[in-house]
Amino acid sequence: MAWTFALNAECGDRETHARDLARHFDGWPAGVFSSAGAWWCGVAPEGLSPNGAHTDEEAAAMTAAGRRLYWLLRIAPPVYRYALAGIQTDRFRSYDELMAEKDLTIFPGLVVAEDIWIRTGKRAEFSDFAPGYRWLPYRGESRR
Known part of the structure; x- marks a missing residue:
């Protein structure tokens, strides 16, 4: 089983939003897929271990x-509702699952639209990310 490192962003029910976001990551391997009634944009950098981060070097490459x-997402068009980078984030959470989650702080690197941040309790651990978005700062990957 592959343990792919990627950034995945949920774009709601608009396929065009996911495609617009994929185009923003020009030069990166980006794709669009549908899951649980929502459209997603996934960006999976090439050249990273397909088996997770088992060495310090693999973890450092994934962190970079x-x-x-995240830097590219910060300047992306505001067409996504939430996003997360890491290993196996392609089916991270449906929107309903995310909204039902009691503690979003367990997902370092999670970027959420301002309305999601408000509706999930305005946790102080989230900081500004981009206009209209808040996030839990990304800590990077570690050897597993």
């Missing part, structure tokens, strides 16, 4: 890719 992906 994650930081770059």
Whole structure:
């Protein structure tokens, strides 16, 4: 089983939003898929271990890719509702599952639209990310 590192962003019920976001990541392997009634944009950098981070070098490479992906997401069109980079984030949570989650702080790197942040309790651990978005700062990957 592959343990792919990627950034995945949920774009609601608009396929065009997911495609617009994928285009923003020009030069990166980006794709669009549908899951649980929502459209997602996934960006999976090439050249990273398909088996997770088993060495310090693999973790460092994934962390560098994650930081770059978040930087690009910060300047992306505001067409997504939430996003997360890491290993196996392609089916992270449906919107309803995310909204039902009691403690979103267990997902370092989670970026949420301002309305999600408000509706889930305005947790102080979230900080500004981009206009209209809040996030739990990304800590990077570690050896597993």
